[in-house]
Amino acid sequence: MNTLAPRAHDHVITAARAFLGERITLNDAIRQQHSRGEDTTPPTMPDAVVFAETTEEVSRLLALCHQHGVPVTPFGAGTSLEGHVNPVRGGISLDLSRMNAIEEVNAADMDCLIGPGVTRQQLNEYLRDQGLFFPVDPGSHCTIGGMCATRASGTNAVRYGTIRENVLGLEVVLADGRVVQTGGRTRKAANGYDLTRLFIGSEGTLGVITRIRLRLHGIPEATSAAVCQFPDLASAVNTVIATMQLGVPVARIELLDEVQMAACIAYSKLEGLAPVPTLFLEFHGTEAGVAEQAESVEALATDHGGSGFAWARDAEARNKLWKARHDAYWAGIAWRPGKRGITTDVCVPISRLAEALLGAKADIEASGFEAPIVGHVGDGNFHTIILVEEGNAEEMERAWALDRQIVRRALALGGTCSGEHGVGLGKREFLREEHGEAALSVMRALKASMDPKGILNPGKMFLDTNT
Amino acid sequence: MNTLAPRAHDHVITAARAFLGERITLNDAIRQQHSRGEDTTPPTMPDAVVFAETTEEVSRLLALCHQHGVPVTPFGAGTSLEGHVNPVRGGISLDLSRMNAIEEVNAADMDCLIGPGVTRQQLNEYLRDQGLFFPVDPGSHCTIGGMCATRASGTNAVRYGTIRENVLGLEVVLADGRVVQTGGRTRKAANGYDLTRLFIGSEGTLGVITRIRLRLHGIPEATSAAVCQFPDLASAVNTVIATMQLGVPVARIELLDEVQMAACIAYSKLEGLAPVPTLFLEFHGTEAGVAEQAESVEALATDHGGSGFAWARDAEARNKLWKARHDAYWAGIAWRPGKRGITTDVCVPISRLAEALLGAKADIEASGFEAPIVGHVGDGNFHTIILVEEGNAEEMERAWALDRQIVRRALALGGTCSGEHGVGLGKREFLREEHGEAALSVMRALKASMDPKGILNPGKMFLDTNT
Numbered sequence: 031m032n033t034l035a036p037r038a039h040d041h042v043i044t045a046a047r048a049f050l051g052e053r054i055t056l057n058d059a060i061r062q063q064h065s066r067g068e069d070t071t072p073p074t075m076p077d078a079v080v081f082a083e084t085t086e087e088v089s090r091l092l093a094l095c096h097q098h099g100v101p102v103t104p105f106g107a108g109t110s111l112e113g114h115v116n117p118v119r120g121g122i123s124l125d126l127s128r129m130n131a132i133e134e135v136n137a138a139d140m141d142c143l144i145g146p147g148v149t150r151q152q153l154n155e156y157l158r159d160q161g162l163f164f165p166v167d168p169g170s171h172c173t174i175g176g177m178c179a180t181r182a183s184g185t186n187a188v189r190y191g192t193i194r195e196n197v198l199g200l201e202v203v204l205a206d207g208r209v210v211q212t213g214g215r216t217r218k219a220a221n222g223y224d225l226t227r228l229f230i231g232s233e234g235t236l237g238v239i240t241r242i243r244l245r246l247h248g249i250p251e252a253t254s255a256a257v258c259q260f261p262d263l264a265s266a267v268n269t270v271i272a273t274m275q276l277g278v279p280v281a282r283i284e285l286l287d288e289v290q291m292a293a294c295i296a297y298s299k300l301e302g303l304a305p306v307p308t309l310f311l312e313f314h315g316t317e318a319g320v321a322e323q324a325e326s327v328e329a330l331a332t333d334h335g336g337s338g339f340a341w342a343r344d345a346e347a348r349n350k351l352w353k354a355r356h357d358a359y360w361a362g363i364a365w366r367p368g369k370r371g372i373t374t375d376v377c378v379p380i381s382r383l384a385e386a387l388l389g390a391k392a393d394i395e396a397s398g399f400e401a402p403i404v405g406h407v408g409d410g411n412f413h414t415i416i417l418v419e420e421g422n423a424e425e426m427e428r429a430w431a432l433d434r435q436i437v438r439r440a441l442a443l444g445g446t447c448s449g450e451h452g453v454g455l456g457k458r459e460f461l462r463e464e465h466g467e468a469a470l471s472v473m474r475a476l477k478a479s480m481d482p483k484g485i486l487n488p489g490k491m492f493l494d495t496n497t
Numbered sequence: 498m499n500t501l502a503p504r505a506h507d508h509v510i511t512a513a514r515a516f517l518g519e520r521i522t523l524n525d526a527i528r529q530q531h532s533r534g535e536d537t538t539p540p541t542m543p544d545a546v547v548f549a550e551t552t553e554e555v556s557r558l559l560a561l562c563h564q565h566g567v568p569v570t571p572f573g574a575g576t577s578l579e580g581h582v583n584p585v586r587g588g589i590s591l592d593l594s595r596m597n598a599i600e601e602v603n604a605a606d607m608d609c610l611i612g613p614g615v616t617r618q619q620l621n622e623y624l625r626d627q628g629l630f631f632p633v634d635p636g637s638h639c640t641i642g643g644m645c646a647t648r649a650s651g652t653n654a655v656r657y658g659t660i661r662e663n664v665l666g667l668e669v670v671l672a673d674g675r676v677v678q679t680g681g682r683t684r685k686a687a688n689g690y691d692l693t694r695l696f697i698g699s700e701g702t703l704g705v706i707t708r709i710r711l712r713l714h715g716i717p718e719a720t721s722a723a724v725c726q727f728p729d730l731a732s733a734v735n736t737v738i739a740t741m742q743l744g745v746p747v748a749r750i751e752l753l754d755e756v757q758m759a760a761c762i763a764y765s766k767l768e769g770l771a772p773v774p775t776l777f778l779e780f781h782g783t784e785a786g787v788a789e790q791a792e793s794v795e796a797l798a799t800d801h802g803g804s805g806f807a808w809a810r811d812a813e814a815r816n817k818l819w820k821a822r823h824d825a826y827w828a829g830i831a832w833r834p835g836k837r838g839i840t841t842d843v844c845v846p847i848s849r850l851a852e853a854l855l856g857a858k859a860d861i862e863a864s865g866f867e868a869p870i871v872g873h874v875g876d877g878n879f880h881t882i883i884l885v886e887e888g889n890a891e892e893m894e895r896a897w898a899l900d901r902q903i904v905r906r907a908l909a910l911g912g913t914c915s916g917e918h919g920v921g922l923g924k925r926e927f928l929r930e931e932h933g934e935a936a937l938s939v940m941r942a943l944k945a946s947m948d949p950k951g952i953l954n955p956g957k958m959f960l961d962t963n964t
Binding site: 136138139140141180181182183187191192194195204208209210211212214215216217218219220221222223224225227228230231232236247248250271275276277315316318319322375377378379380381409410411444445446447448449450451452453457460461464465466468469470471472473475476478479480491 | 743846935
């Protein structure tokens with residue numbers, strides 16, 4: 031639905047063409063590409079797509095849209111699973127993927143300054159020679175701007191934190207076109223309101239991120255990865271809980287259930303592994319430290335009935351393993367051709383993980399759906415990928431009901447509706463339940479204060495409102 | 498200066514007495530105790546002091562003050578070094594120190610729920626039997642509520658992060674008395690605006706913190722501490738930079754210059770140490786891991802001319818060492834009886850630490866002041882404690898000029914005016930310089946949106962405004 035008055039829309043496109051030239055386009059195929067992410071909500075077409083190349087362009091465009099009340103929906107790589115990039119009120123889809131310069135790397139301070147269109151793969155490729163890496167790794171080729179906007183994390187968060195802990199500062203264009211610098215280059219600061227953290231996770235509703243200063247980490251002296259298989263899901267989950275409670279500083283500890291393993295074995299041609307509940311692990315440290323950590327976890331896994339603690343010592347075997355893990359979503363989709371996935375993203379306190387995860391598994395079994403489970407279980411975060419036939423309204427409705435059931439159990443266990451995918455369109459209904467009316471009203475007041483005309487990614491995060 | 502209309506003030510006191518009884522007081526000695534912190538700004542008397550015991554009382558009081566436009570200045574232990582607790586516009590000093598219950602400790606999830614009046618010493622005493630600890634440790638007996646409000650850190654931040662990284666959620670009373678719950682119990686979440694981080698570091702200007710859910714850590718299997726002395730400041734600083742760049746996960750790495758060491762040796766009766774630039778170090782991990790870390794740092798220190806790498810292996814020797822470090826500010830003050838300290842708190846990127854610190858040292862020497870230097874140098878953060886004769890206007894003016902000189906150099910090096918003490922009254926003049934006009938205007942807009950009448954800690958953080 032396009033609620034724009036035609037004149038505002040036409041005026042903005044004409045005026046923007048003056049400084050954007052061909053980089054503002056009405057082309058159907060391009061608008062189609064910008065009509066949704068990887069979610070299952072219905073696509074909605076933007077009126078135009080802008081490929082911005084500089085902060086100044088973003089600033090001029092936003093000033094113009096603000097003046098005329100035209101919606102702007104930021105777009106990175108289009109990998110959102112919660113409908114963040116769907117331009118539900120039409121207007122401009124603002125594609126930032128071309129702002130992908132790596133502007134500075136300060137090896138001594140372990141930080142860098144990048145454009146929002148840089149992907150983690152691009153950055154890590156660039157950094158490798160300097161002995162540095164950027165740890166936050168969602169399972170897609172997303173942009174780091176999108177990761178900031180959605181407060182993303184990934185497999186390394188258990189050790190290195192989420193994007194929230196790894197951003198030192200941002201450049202943000204506000205709704206009216208003003209450009210703000212937040213944060214700084216120091217590791218800590220007590221110097222006013224934390225605007226950086228306000229924009230991280232704000233999903234493009236408070237401003238458009240145009241530059242990011244990231245914290246980097248040294249590539250560890252030693253790395254080893256391992257795979258351990260379990261007779262049942264409970265044993266695997268309890269191994270994770272014991273590992274976290276013992277305080278082993280694992281770099282990664284990922285769980286795949288038997289359905290997800292079957293899908294991954296087929297998709298990623300994993301040899302020597304059975305379709306049973308499995309942990310993928312990685313240890314970072316000195317040679318001695320890594321050996322010590324691995325020994326501790328192997329002992330815990332054995333205690334819980336784990337077997338076949340297989341080591342991937344060389345980089346090639348490790349990369350194959352983690353590529354398979356990162357491709358888990360795609361493996362799930364490919365497992366049943368023609369289906370799409372509705373992905374839950376609950377996160378609970380680690381002590382409630384077994385209850386949340388086994389409860390979700392029981393719900394899935396009762397529902398009759400196929401839904402691989404995969405998770406960053408060291409953080410208490412897991413996903414179920416409910417495989418649905420898109421367009422089958424009855425099936426979609428039942429799948430959403432299953433999704434709600436899994437989320438509500440997590441909320442009842444002190445958890446959250448989203449560990450890392452964000453709210454977008456898909457999780458709006460849980461926000462009041464999770465935070466309460468007072469907190470939600472503060473969020474709405476912040477939105478109204480910073481984007482009084484509601485032009486920035488309207489329709490997202492909040493239900494039943496025009497902002 | 499008390500800008501209250503007498504009627505509003507009288508009305509609020511009378512109305513509050515109905516539910517606070519004797520816990521709202523006009524007693525002179527008590528008002529005097531609440532007229533300043535540990536800073537050197539002139540004391541200002543509140544009209545009344547409230548000792549709150551419940552969230553409901555805080556909520557009722559704020560609703561009343563909001564209705565009548567009466568200022569409220571939150572007060573914890575009164576250890577602020579930047580004037581945060583001075584009730585510069587009169588009104589109510591809201592003392593939260595009695596809200597010091599430890600309500601829950603979840604050992605399995607390593608979190609706890611506490612009142613804002615709990616001190617870190619109280620909490621760690623309570624946690625010890627459960628093998629857990631709370632790492633954030635400013636050098637005073639401050640409350641954890643005050644630490645949240647000022648985004649505090651301390652000696653362990655280099656390894657465990659600041660208070661920002663160690664708070665999972667807050668309960669906050671807004672200016673109008675509404676009670677908000679922020680965050681949650683999970684380790685990560687992507688579920689709406691990060692209200693927790695908005696309140697952390699907001700210095701009581703956006704709300705009053707009444708409950709805190711903290712992240713805890715396991716007491717490490719092994720701990721060892723060491724002291725290493727250096728022929729000059731540059732060698733000590735360069736050892737720190739090399740240690741950080743090598744990625745040794747030190748738990749603490751603290752620098753004391755020769756003046757600070759002389760003061761600490763006298764105050765804390767440290768034996769066997771010379772008044773020369775010194776590093777205090779601590780290592781956490783497994784037995785083997787700690788030994789490995791210590792070996793790496795000892796080698797780096799030796800390379801830089803460090804000597805007398807003395808080990809404090811047992812808990813008693815370690816405690817003595819760290820007590821001396823925590824008492825450094827008091828040692829500095831006691832060093833010249835009758836003086837007070839003006840404390841700088843700059844933080845710079847680690848690559849600029851030598852320049853910032855040696856520059857500050859040269860400025861101090863040129864000024865003729867005595868000013869011990871002590872710092873959390875692993876984070877690039879250090880303090881100079883400029884010893885001044887309070888009431889000597891000319892001396893105070895010169896001391897503030899020295900403070901500004903040190904701050905401006907840090908800003909020029911990509912640093913911040915405050916690493917951990919906050920803005921309060923003392924650092925307001927640097928906020929625009931550091932963040933720029935656009936970011937400052939966003940901060941002001943947030944303040945206006947959340948506290949439209951400007952009753953919450955007025956006069957702090959922002960210059961030349963009534964909010």
